[in-house]
Amino acid sequence: MKKFVCQICKRKYEAQYRPIHRTCGALECLEKKAMKEVEKQRKKEASKKRKEKQRFKEQDRSFWKKKAIAAFNAYIRERDKYLPCISCGVTYGQFHAGHYRPAGRNEGLRFNTYNVNKQCAQCNNVKSGNLTEYRIGLIKKYGLEKVEELEANNEIVKFDIDYYKRIAQIFKRKTEITRGFK
Ligand SMILES: [Zn+2]
Ligand SMILES: [Zn+2]
Structure with missing residues (x-):
């Protein structure tokens, strides 16, 4: 028998192998662990969606145009x-x-x-x-x-994404210099 620490209640317990659920096996701990897993999965998917959306935005000319204008x-x-x-x-x-x-x-x-x-x-x-x-x-x-x-x-003129990106960069830097930052 080996000793493990329950991921939920932090109590030590003995088992032959490390259980997949990584808990002491008490019903309360198993339930909490399951809830945590669901929440983890939900967050992972939300973050994936956010990143995809961001990538899509960055391929968009109007996105960079707005960035350039703001800068x-x-x-x-x-x-x-x-x-x-x-x-x-x-x-x-x-x-x-x-x-x-x-x-x-x-x-x-x-x-x-x-x-x-x-x-x-x-x-x-x-x-x-x-x-x-x-x-x-x-x-x-x-x-x-x-x-x-x-x-x-x-x-x-017809500006492309690279031009807008460059404009955004240049004016961000110019603002910093004008403000006195190095
Ligand atoms: Zn436990
Ligand atoms: Zn005026």
Whole structure:
């Protein structure tokens, strides 16, 4: 006879071989062990499903596009942290990363750091970008030449997953550097 420790009640018991259920054999311990096994299996399956879902997501272009946009916008917010709204100059309230030329119609300018600046929610949403004032603010910030360059840029692009991944990486890093991390 050998000595074993019950996995459930932790009492020592003797047996010839280690039982498959790894318990002392008391009904209560057997039941608890069975419940544990069921729960373990359930968790395993849930985790497998989660991982599959994640893998599927990562093959999806729109998933990485969202990641890239989030990283880019976070960088703009960090870069312009101490600046007022590019259009109206307010310094308080809710702020967005506002596009001068809308990204939907100028995909090539979506991740252009001159084209996107801190803008108050009022100008960004309610005043549809407040573009006349935005232009004045842009010229003050970057100079007329840069603004005209932006206005002449009609590059047609189609980004792929790798590009979005790279954008997400680059701007995550730029945000860290701007924030002062190494
Ligand atoms: Zn037991
Ligand atoms: Zn504003």
